Amino acid sequence: MMNSQNLILIEGAATYERILNDIREVEVDEAIRNLKDFLKIYPDFARAHNDLAVLYHRAGDSLKALAHHEKAHKLDPANITYQKNLADFYFVELEWTGDAIHIYLGILKDNPFDIEALNALGYISLQIGRKEQARQYFNRTLQLDSYNQSAQQALQQLLPPGESASAPQPAAPPVQPAQPAPTIQPAQPAPVVPSFQELFKAAQPAPVPAAAPPQQKQQGEPPRSADQLYREALQLANSGKTDEAIQLLEKIVQQSPDHAVGHNDLGVLHQKSGQPEKSRLHHEEAARLQPANKVFQKNLADLLYAEFGEVEEALNIYVRLQAKAPQDIEILKAIASICLSIGKESDARFFLERILTLQPWDREAQEALKELKTAGKDKI
Structure with missing residues (x-):
């Protein structure tokens, strides 16, 4: 017998794609009504909750946007897009810095090459005055993606006036896939949760001791x-x-x-x-x-x-x-x-x-x- 989750995936997905095509050109209020009607039939369809949260945000209803972002994440906790959207909302809209950090560190733990998570943690670190952590996150981004303009620009801002980056930076390519910094910044520094130090320690790379040049290695060293x-x-x-x-x-x-x-x-x-x-x-x-x-x-x-x-x-x-x-x-x-x-x-x-x-x-x-x-x- 087919369980309810499989029914949602099979029947709901096809219906939802048709709804998305129908609401592409309509006003926000009408699009919200269509998604709410869909969720009456498929209340556990995570993607609809995520999209409805975005629409509520566009309509200026932050409380309902938060509710649906959290619902989407609860229904599909492994979905990185839902995690990022919730973390962004926590940081940009609500100034819940600690909650945003916690989500992004979880993403980075499972996906250490996730550039969006690295950049987001870099921006959050920069926002709360932790420049060294920010520098480490943005440097790691450039190790993975040397064309990442967001990380390049952020590192330039971290340098003293008149000083240029020590590592050569490539010219900007025509493709700019990196996610920019949140455009809505908190008016005041957000409070830091008690476990903030532990959270950041979990994300920092292990310190690497300065290694002697190969010619200085002692013979017989493993x-x-x-x-x-x-x-x-x-x-x-x-x-x-x-x-x-x-x-x-x-x-x-x-x-x-x-x-x-x-x-x-x-x-x-x-x-x-x-x-x-x-x-x-x-x-x-x-x-x-x-x-x-x-x-x-x-x-x-x-x-x-x-x-x-x-x-x-x-x-x-x-x-x-x-x-x-x-x-x-x-x-x-x-x-x-x-x-x-x-x-x-x-x-x-x-x-x-x-x-x-x-x-x-x-x-x-x-x-x-x-x-x-x-x-x-x-x-x-």
Whole structure:
């Protein structure tokens, strides 16, 4: 006998897609009524609760928005999109800093390569005056995604006036998938929950002792593991010692050919050093080793688009990712950006509108959509 959850997934999903198509052009109040009617029949359909929360936020009803964000998270606690939406709402709208941190640390624990979570924790750290933690989060983002403009800009703000970043920063690519900082900031510093110190300790990387150069190693010392070498390579890269980091990472992947993170980071550093062919080899290997890793697939798509001009292949990668994660803001932005670059304005508009349905406060998407509409009027 089919249980109720399976019934929701099978019957509710098809009905809900039809409703979304019908309400795309209607006013917010009417869209809310349609989703409420749907939830009377399928009260445990998490996605509808999430979308209804976004609509209530757009309508200015924060209390109902909170209720439905929490309901969506309760019904599907493993869904990262619902977790992020709830955490953003806690921080941006309610100034519940501790609750937001707790959710984002949980995301990072299960998904250590999640750039949105890293950036969000960086912004929260910056907001409450913890600049060193913020710097660590943004540096880790750039290790995973050297093109991430949000992290680059945040790190520039953390530097003293007149000082530039020690590590070379790549030119901004046409694809900007990173989620920007919340555009609504708390008027005053939010209170910190009692367990704040413990929460942040859980997310910090273990301290890496300064390692002596290879030639200074004593004879007979046991070889270090791939994980030990990787920690040292991270410190070198974060210190701007790109060549030394590359050498160490090359040693890691020779020692452990299936070290996917090492291949990914080699791809990032080779691209930063102006060696796109080597970067491609390592990004393709990382994506092959972990085909389900969104960050590795995204980095490969960015490289193919920015360095090789392989627009169709890059777009295919993003479309496959979007099919598996239809509410991922980062992926939606990347697809919209590529569509804009190849003149597919209607497709770009669709994805930008989808972003604003999921995250109505996203200023980057708002401005891009505004420019599209202005350009469309000029052609009339």
